[in-house]
Amino acid sequence: AQPVELVAGQPELLVKKLKHEQVKISLNPPYLAGQSVVLWQETPTRLRVIEITDDHRRIGQVLGSDGIEVPLSAREQVLEALGAVSSLVMVHSDIGGVVGEGEAVAADPQPRVHLLPEGAGLRVEILVRPFGNAGPYFPPGTGGKALFTEVEGKRLHTERDLKGEKKLAQHLADACAVLAQTDSEQDFAWQLEEPESCLELLLQLQSLPEHALIEWPQGERFKLAGQAGLKQLSVKVRAARDWFSLSGEIRLDSGQVLNMQRLLELMGNGESRFIQLDDGHFLALTDAFRKRLADLNALAESHGKERRIHALAAPLLEELAEEAGEFVSDQAWRERIARLRSAETLQPVLPGNLQAELRDYQIEGYNWLARLAHWGVGACLADDMGLGKTLQALALMLSRAPEGPSLVIAPTSVCLNWHSETVRFAPTLKVNVLGAGDRQKQIEALGPMDLLICSYALLQQSSVAELLSGIAFRTIVLDEAQAIKNMTTKRSQSAMNLQGEFKLITTGTPVENHLGELWNLFRFINPGLLGSLESFNRRFAGPIERGEKDARQSLKRLVQAFVLRRLKSQVLDELPSRTEITLTVELSEQERAFYEALRRQAMAELERSDAKAGGEKHLQVLVAIMKLRRACCHSSLATPGISLPSSKLALFGETLEELLVNRHKALVFSQFIDHLGLIRAYLDDKGISYQYLDGQTPAAERKKRVDAFQAGQGDVFLISLKAGGVGLNLTAADYVIHMDPWWNPAVEDQASDRAHRMGQMRPVTIYRLVAKDTIEEKIVALHRHKRDLADSVLSGSDSGGKISTDELLRLIREA
Known part of the structure; x- marks a missing residue:
């Protein structure tokens, strides 16, 4: 129940001028016979209590329920009649003149905004009160132009400017954006459903040049403590180890x-x-102030009674320092900013002993790396595959080599490539690949101008990891750094123990599956910047995966100074085109029946399984999916002994035959070694020359086969996806065939870029063979959710996360 104001009132006598020189006189309420009291709603919270007398009844009988019409020529007689009853009724007249006795007062046209709590929001009405702070309310421009009534025991009359009332009310409504953007229920009445809209309206009303009269007939629901901007903020910053502590206060106009x-x-x-303060009042923040506070909330961790921000994120506070009313900092802060300024103005010079001519974007990359090294922070060079990350990293190592040794950690498959590239482009570096022999002696003897290349496989060995962690390297490069994306692996843990003055990671896919991978990469190059994993998931990963744009933008701002990512389309106008085509494989009836039997069997076994959701169940589902994926390639891969003719192998043969007739060369990737074995048998049977590479191929033999293919020995190169997807230059091929889709399109993209990279002179076409109405189609459908995962932070698009057990089960159920 809401309080209602009861006021004594009189019936209204309405005198309205009509067309054709007529005047209508009517009573409101119209029929009073048999009633002693009438309640008349003046506003939603104000009732006029009208006591009906015999005089009122007699007037009602004369005028009837529809009123009477008289000629305008009888105006004087009408005015005389009105004067006789003016003490009994409130008279609204359109015909001018003075009715009865009473004091003439100037009409008050000022709009009054009535705010009435309704639901979570407000009902808003604009009204006028012609007799000022007493007397009746009317919607603007309604009622008689001349008004005669009794107010607080006195007979008063006034002349209203009805058009002027409506104009003022409309001006007020137009000046309040909230009202202008809300549909009105009736003239000058609105319903605001959301508290945010109500608070915005209050702020807009208070900011009008001539403050509107605001009335809360049922009590004030929303109270504004005022508006605050950056100039009212005072901030203090002081150093605390690797962090800067922030404290501050805001002083409101009220004190x-x-x-x-x-x-x-x-x-x-x-x-x-709008922030609700402890006393219930709301504080309005300017948009700029809210944005700065949101940045602080995302970037600064709570630490006791203060906030703290990592020293490497200090540049993000510079805008706040410039905009705040007061910003007090200590010497450590000023030195940090001075070092940043020095790095920004640094003009790096390419080492004269670099035996290569860099493209413009590669020079920009080198300059960027040199400036970050001067600043004293780590870097992530995330250029698209094939843009020469190795050469840019070599240029930087060469410039820093006189002050100490360098270390490169790379996949086994590209260690020899690093060696040959170093000999070719940076011959003054003394390069060694860590392998057999006295490793301790080799590592302990490192000095200036030395470059040691070590595989991730060797890094996992405790003895090697311990030896490497005892050396202070001038520069450390982790190539294809997605290899340490998983923090729980031995290689990741060993990498974190390496000591380097400047740490660089190179990767074309800084995020392959979920944002936790980015966190671990940054833990290597700039430890602490993204906080603990729990903090990172709470502040960034979780909100981003829920689609919260502010969190995504905050993370992007935090890491973008340390990440350089260029796409081929942005920097290599001369690179030939790249076309991707999905070839749909129609399984035979026998293959279809075989696949469906496997699928049903898998579902039955999983439904019977009593494994708990999570690790064990997840693994069981993945095993079932793996079997279905292998069945899509060839029945014998799923069930040895059953060898149905393979529709996929047949389509591959048709496609390859056409390519070879037209003098093309192809890279053929599969994640299954035994699938490659079937393809090898097919090529042998057809007499087609090829090269072959998988995870068991020794490093020296890899290089030999790659060089042979590049030299023209072989029309096809069969490669296992994981073993040959990185670090190889195979531009002799202009076609790429993926025999089976992998979960992550970034891995396929890396493999495809063995052909589509610098040095390629022909357009590259990429075929994906996908079995229709199978698990393969479901996997390809997932690609669109994962392809832009890295860009969710680096370029600002949406992201995804890990695939849950339930989602995997759904793939089997619907495949």
Whole structure:
């Protein structure tokens, strides 16, 4: 129940001028016979209590329920009649003149905004009160032009400007964006459903040049403590080990002082610029102030009564330092900013002993790396595959080599490539690949101008990891650094123990599956910047996967200074085109029946399984999916002994025959070694020359086969996806065939870029063979959710996360 104001009132006598020189006189309410009291709603919270007398009844009988019409020529007689009854009724007249006795007062046209709580929001009405702070309310421009009534025991009359009332009310409504953007239920009445809209309206009403009269007939629901901007903020910054501690306060116009930490807590993760203070009042923040506070909330961790931000994120506070009313910092802060300024103005010079001519974008990459090294922070060179990350990294190592040794950690398959590239482009570096022999002596003898190349496989060995961690390297490069994306692996743990003055990771896929991988990469190059994993998941990964744009933008701002990512389309106008085509494989009836039997069997076994959801169940589902994927390639891969003719192998043969007739060469990738074995048998049977490479191929033999293919020995190169997907230059081929889709399109992209890279002179076509109505189609459908995962932070698009057990089960059920 809401309080209602009851006021004594009189019936209304309406005198309205009509067309054709007529005047209509009517009573409101119209029929009073048999009634002693009438309640008349003047506003939603104000009722006029009208006591009906015999005089009123007699007037009602004369006028009837529809009123009467008289000629305008009888105006004087009408005015005389009205004067006789003016003490009994409130008269609204359109015909001018003075009715009865009473004091003439000037009409008050000022709009009054009535705010009535309704649901979570407000009902808003604009009304006028012609007799000022007493007397009846009317919607603007309604009622009689001349008004005669009794107010607080006095007979008063006034002349209203009805058009002027409506104009003022409309001007007020137009000046309030909230009202202008909300559909009105009736003239000058609106329903605001959301508290945010209500608070915006209050702020807009308070900011009008001539403050509107605001009335809360049922009590004030929303109270504004005022508006705050950056100029009212005072911030103090001081060094605390690898962090900067922030404290501050905001002083409101009322003199109230709010602690910045408390303000951030009250703000939370909401997007509203209105913050409800402890006393229930709302504080309105300017948009710029809200954005800065949101940045602080995302970038600064809570630490006791203060916030703290990692020293490497200090540049992000510079805008706040410039905009805040007061910003007090210590010497450590000023030195940090001075070092950053020095790095920004540094003009790096390419080492004169680099035996290569860099493209413009590669020079930009070298300059960027040199500036970050000067600043004293790590870097992630995330250029697209094939843009020469190795050459840019070599140029940087060469420039820093006189002050100490360099270390490159790379996949086994590309260690020899690093060696040959170093000999070719940086011959003054003394390069060694860590292998057999006295490793301790080899490592301990490292000095200036030395470059040691070590595989991730060797890094996993405790003895090697311990030896490497005892050397202070001038520069460390982790090539294809997605190899350490999983923090729980031995290689990741060993990498974290390496000591390097400047740490660089190179990768074309900084995020392959989920944002936790980015966190681990940054733990290597700039430890602490992204906080703990728990903090990172709470502040960034979780909100981003839920689609929260502010979190994505905050993470992007935090890492973008340390990540350089260029796409081929941006920097290599001369690179030939790349076309991707999916070839649909129609399984035979026998293959279809075989596949469906496997699928049903898998579902039955999984439904019977009592394994708990999570690790064991997840593994069981993956095993079932693996069997279905192998069945799509060849029945014998799923069930040895059953060898149905393979539709996929037949389509591959048709496609390859056409390519070879037209003098093309092809790279053929499969993740299954035994699938490659079937393809080898097919090529042998057809007499087609080829090269072959999988994870068991020794490093020296890999290089030999790659060089042979590049020299023209072989029309086809069969490669296992994981073993040959990185670090190889195979531009002799202009076609790529993926025999079976992998979960992550980034891995396929890397493999395809063995052909589509610098040095390629012909357009490259990429075929994917996908079995229709099978698990393979479901996997390809997942690609669109994962392809832009890296760009969710690096370029600002949406992201995805890990695939759950339930999602995997659904793939089998629907495949």
